[in-house]
Amino acid sequence: MNINIKVFDKMNKEAIEQKEEEYLNQIEYFIKDNLDWILKRLKSKNEIKNDWINIFKATAREAYDKASELDVGAERVFHNLFGRFQMLQVNSTPIGADLMFETYDSIIHIDIKTTTDSNPADFGGKIQIGQNQTSYRVNKTNRGNPYPFKASLPTFYSNGKICLTYIIQIIYNNDEDKPKIISLFSIPNGALYDTYGDCVNAGKHKKELNKLNSRGDIRFLYKDASKFENLNNKPSRIKVIYPDNPSVDILKKYLGIKKL
Ligand SMILES: [Ca+2]
Numbered sequence: 001m002n003i004n005i006k007v008f009d010k011m012n013k014e015a016i017e018q019k020e021e022e023y024l025n026q027i028e029y030f031i032k033d034n035l036d037w038i039l040k041r042l043k044s045k046n047e048i049k050n051d052w053i054n055i056f057k058a059t060a061r062e063a064y065d066k067a068s069e070l071d072v073g074a075e076r077v078f079h080n081l082f083g084r085f086q087m088l089q090v091n092s093t094p095i096g097a098d099l100m101f102e103t104y105d106s107i108i109h110i111d112i113k114t115t116t117d118s119n120p121a122d123f124g125g126k127i128q129i130g131q132n133q134t135s136y137r138v139n140k141t142n143r144g145n146p147y148p149f150k151a152s153l154p155t156f157y158s159n160g161k162i163c164l165t166y167i168i169q170i171i172y173n174n175d176e177d178k179p180k181i182i183s184l185f186s187i188p189n190g191a192l193y194d195t196y197g198d199c200v201n202a203g204k205h206k207k208e209l210n211k212l213n214s215r216g217d218i219r220f221l222y223k224d225a226s227k228f229e230n231l232n233n234k235p236s237r238i239k240v241i242y243p244d245n246p247s248v249d250i251l252k253k254y255l256g257i258k259k260l
Pocket residue numbers: 075098111112113
């Protein structure tokens with residue numbers, strides 16, 4: 001009996017990762033297919049920079065070199081882009097990531113993260129994820145420190161659809177037109193906790209527990225969850241969208257990994 005349950009459990013994890021990988025590949029293909037347009041729209045702010053730069057500097061929460069000029073703009077660019085992805089239908093649920101879509105079998109959350117290259121706390125193998133962006137829950141960090149993080153998304157929705165989370169991360173320098181790197185990650189579904197464990201560091205939000213008795217965010221250590229561990233050949237959960245064929249130095253510096 002126990003053995004049967006284990007076999008079922010294993011199959012289940014494999015099926016989850018097959019879905020995660022399937023949509024990872026589709027999203028990668030779609031984004032790469034539109035890369036020229038994305039790069040052009042991401043730099044469109046620069047042409048009218050004189051109109052907003054002083055206001056931006058005066059109101060930024062962080063020092064200018066760390067404040068992300070693209071924070072709002074990148075989200076807008078990807079909203080516009082994914083609006084053309086016929087297969088993905090928008091969903092109106094209030095609890096979710098920047099972008100949230102539905103297909104015949106999945107509910108897909110895509111969050112856009114931008115960070116300047118002078119803010120290494122936010123890249124290099126880890127990525128900040130909020131409660132409304134993931135179904136991955138933990139009680140402690142990878143160092144064993146207590147860290148109650150109650151993910152707000154279910155692993156499966158009540159309509160039977162699986163919950164999938166992807167992150168698009170853009171690292172750039174405020175003075176340059178082109179980003180340093182654009183990457184895409186598949187964050188494991190919470191039902192895969194047995195596989196990936198406590199692969200998180202503390203997040204950046206305030207230390208107190210919130211109304212859900214949880215910390216508001218985590219830094220997910222994707223360098224420790226970089227492969228689909230339950231699939232044959234363990235394909236990568238990380239895709240680099242830009243630049244093409246990134247060097248080992250770029251992978252190490254920005255993603256904290258040596259190869260994809
Ligand atoms: Ca975001």
